[in-house]
Amino acid sequence: MTYRVIQWTTGVVAREAIAGIIGHPDLELVGAWVHSPDKDGRDVGELCGREPLGVTATRDAAALLALPADCVCHMPGRDWVEDPSRTLAGLLEILRAGKNVVNLWWPTLVYPRAESEEVYRRLQEACLEGGSSFCTVGMDPGYGTAGLALSALALSREVETVRMSQFMNNAHWEGPGITKFFGFGRPEVADTPMLQPGVTAGYHATTLHLLADALDVKIDEIVEDHRVIYADEAFDIASGHIPAGTISGVHYEVKAVAGGRDRIIVEHIERLREQDFAELEFKGDGYRAEVVGEPCVRLEMTLSSKPDFVGDGIAVASAMSVVNAIPRVCEAPPGVLSLFDLAPFPSRNSMIRRSGS
Structure with missing residues (x-):
């Protein structure tokens, strides 16, 4: 089964996530949300230094959430540090729209039950309302x-x-x-x-x-x-x-x-x-x-x-810990998840498969 994915931001780590999504046989990139006006309307491949992907970045969150997508790969940067209530509101909107979420930023949500009773309750209610699942991975916490x-x-x-x-x-x-x-x-x-x-x-x-x-x-x-x-x-x-x-x-x-x-x-x-x-x-x-x-x-x-790799391996590991979890999160029953709840999620983004060998 192919899961359709919306990438939420196109920063340094998010660009590695996009590379992982387009190379994963079970994932399809169908949209991307961006912060800045200068990125709005541009091809996501261009923003990532790649050939055009035929996917246009947008600042219109409502339009993205109206797409028939299965999952949002959520990497909005460190906004959660400055204003966690705003980040939470955005997450709740995505989950209520019926989109599963794999989250990297706001890493303390690696175990939402311990974050706070209110945050866990609101995430769980949004998941049940939208029929969606939520999980945070990353490297540490993660x-x-x-x-x-x-x-x-x-x-x-x-x-x-x-x-x-x-x-x-x-x-x-x-x-x-x-x-x-x-x-x-x-x-x-x-x-x-x-x-x-x-x-x-x-x-x-x-x-x-x-x-x-x-x-x-x-x-x-x-x-x-x-x-x-x-x-x-x-x-x-x-x-x-x-x-x-x-x-x-x-x-x-x-x-x-x-x-x-x-x-x-x-x-x-x-x-x-x-x-x-x-x-x-x-x-x-x-x-x-x-x-x-x-x-x-x-x-x-x-x-x-x-x-010969140009980039940061830590950024790739952080991104792929989330991308590789997407099929497991999409397959899970609605609700808030943690590493407790997921079976192992090995990479299927293989050079052997890509080379046709």
């Missing part, structure tokens, strides 16, 4: 942390702790957003948005609750901790200059405490140089899930690209 940990838990008993880790080199990211977010190049953590009290806990709480429900563990409290390192010399990255003596790496943990012990932990290692945080023994970009139980399990997933 497949890189919770998905990997759930796989590790399939192999163990007498589980004591679960640790989920993301390792990311941010040196190649362009634009000021990443430096501002993690405080890179700043002299002290007081100017670092991500490390303000409650921010990391708020970002990862739903992941902790997802794993707690998997383990049937009641969380007593969630605590956060962090440390930073400072550049021993000045250097440049894609987004700017890092002066000596300023923040060049961040290691934070968010921990779910149960029975007086740290039972479930999410940690991030955000660095600008490969040699930083070498004691954590992880090379490159990727994820690690560790289960202390019987047996103890460690799963590691590294992400890289082929030498």
Whole structure:
């Protein structure tokens, strides 16, 4: 069966999603929503640096939702941070229109039951009204942390702790957003948005609750901790200059405490140089899930690209974690879903199939 897909925005990660959609044998791109007037009315292929696809981008959401489409691939950027109520209203409109939604942005919706009772209730009501399903994937929160940990838990008993880790080199990211977010190049953590009290806990709480429900563990409290390192010399990255003596790496943990012990932990290692945080023994970009139980399990997933690839492999992984889930979400009964509810969704976007071999 072919599922007709509307792509919601055409930014950096969304362009990788479009490539995945048009290369997937079970998906057909039928529309795209865009923010800016200069993109309105243009061919989606042109916007993505490709040959024309015969699909026109539009700012007219109502016209898109009137199309006979099966799913919306929802990637509206970081609007949810500034105005979550507006993002929620948009999602509810799409779901009530009978369109299934695979969501990347607003990543805490990876487990909507733990986001808030009101958000979960409104999403569930919209799904039932429209006969649609909703699921958020992504890498973290998402497949890189919770998905990997759930796989590790399939192999163990007498589980004591679960640790989920993301390792990311941010040196190649362009634009000021990443430096501002993690405080890179700043002299002290007081100017670092991500490390303000409650921010990391708020970002990862739903992941902790997802794993707690998997383990049937009641969380007593969630605590956060962090440390930073400072550049021993000045250097440049894609987004700017890092002066000596300023923040060049961040290691934070968010921990779910149960029975007086740290039972479930999410940690991030955000660095600008490969040699930083070498004691954590992880090379490159990727994820690690560790289960202390019987047996103890460690799963590691590294992400890289082929030498001739022009782009960002992390962006591709983020996009495809959503695109590959589309058939499963479309086939599911109406309602709010999580990684708990989906069977594995391997890629069918194959070079072998495309080459005709």
